[in-house]
Amino acid sequence: MSQSLDRALTLLGGLARGGKTLDELAEEIGVHKTTVLRLLRTLESHHFVRREGTRHYRLGSALFDLANQALEDRDVRRSSHEALAELNLRTGHTVHLASYEDGEVVYIDKFEGHHAVRMYSRVGKRAPLHCTAVGKVLVAAMPRAKREEIARAIDYVVLTANTITTPEAYLAELDQVAERGYAVDNAEHEDFIHCVSAPVRGAGGEVLAAASMSVPKVLLDYDGLLALVPELLAATEKASVHSGWTGNGKGQ
Amino acid sequence: MSQSLDRALTLLGGLARGGKTLDELAEEIGVHKTTVLRLLRTLESHHFVRREGTRHYRLGSALFDLANQALEDRDVRRSSHEALAELNLRTGHTVHLASYEDGEVVYIDKFEGHHAVRMYSRVGKRAPLHCTAVGKVLVAAMPRAKREEIARAIDYVVLTANTITTPEAYLAELDQVAERGYAVDNAEHEDFIHCVSAPVRGAGGEVLAAASMSVPKVLLDYDGLLALVPELLAATEKASVHSGWTGNGKGQ
DNA sequence: ACCTCGGTTGCGTATCTTGCAACGGACGTT
């Protein structure tokens, strides 16, 4: 829609993967280096990009400035923070907070696990709906018609042997999730990790976000993972209360 | 340099201050609303902006995705994290990590104080060099010629009764800072807050960033603040070691 | 049912962006 803007934004993505030279960047987005230069200059003037000496460009401070403002916008994040930090501290496992955003899951907070094994995730990163516990929780919270619509629209990319691959299977899973009040990702996204997730609710009982714990399979087997569910639920309940949930609510 | 990009970036700034309507945004940057619409669409397609229902635009997830990548780039941040978190935990005061970026200070990490009084600062935010303790530390670390150049270029905006207002006074202060190894902001930036700051050094003894503690005056008087210096120095030393500093170094 | 407000589209024009080619400065090499 706006060519130069589009190119500039793509450029930022390229820069994120390391400070390259002008020509490299130009090639990456398929334009003349002059164009890149001028885009960079504009980005730089807004502090979106920073030049480090010569032939070295990096992402600039405006990005994290804006990002923090964007995060502050998301009230769930603030109201859930304490409960999730506790959960992370007590269990030592990686805790995520995620919300639904047009057909995907977006991580809006993360508490790193205390083990050596690190997950490839990041605040702001997006993940698919069909193979994440948070995805299931978020979609399961929607009215049945919407669930179907989403389930049919998903591209069921196969990531592991356990990945769900059909709308039917997904919808059946969602029913269970809605029933139980929590979701499981049994190594459906990454081979060596499994997760449990539960919703954080707001004043009207509506689901604001999903919190999850991710545990490497080498640390805990499936039963061990399920044994964490009560702790998870205690944390999400606390987070919900902080988010205005009153406990009665029409939402189950 | 690139008009549409420039407008789009300005737009993001506007959006950060709350989700407005199309016309409001249009007025803010002085263009027709059609233009805003198209810019927003492009931004949206890259997840820089998110539309929330109708008449509500917010900053999107790409921002915090990129921001996190940008922060991961900054090695000082990672290597200092542990020491600063400890300092924050032990003292309960707000801790900042900042670095110098063309004529300003940029906060690259922040640990919130445990008291009710909150500071108006944010990771990614910029602050002046002349009235912050971190600013003094960072400039004091530069060779004398560079210090002078910077001192003369500063616009000495007066923010409180104690704000330094002349290059001469600033340079004299810098001499002291370089001597002592730490800097003080005695309510020169905000009336009710004073800070101490010390440098974090890298392998060659060069200053990578400045760490600071900010304390509301109601909690601690000036002497109380100075009494915190040893703890601060212990933390910055630890952070320096983690950042490759070997202790010898030519840097004092 | 009307009116207002916000968002959306099609279109022609003027502007802005683009790519080219040539320059300049910094390294590194022979």
Add this chain to the structure above:
DNA sequence: AACGTCCGTTGCAAGATACGCAACCGAGGT
């Protein structure tokens, strides 16, 4: 020390592109 290469930078001209206009649409509110 001189040369060659690699990057970044500038001026310019051509044409694509983004812009503003005006009209349309849909939702709320009166």
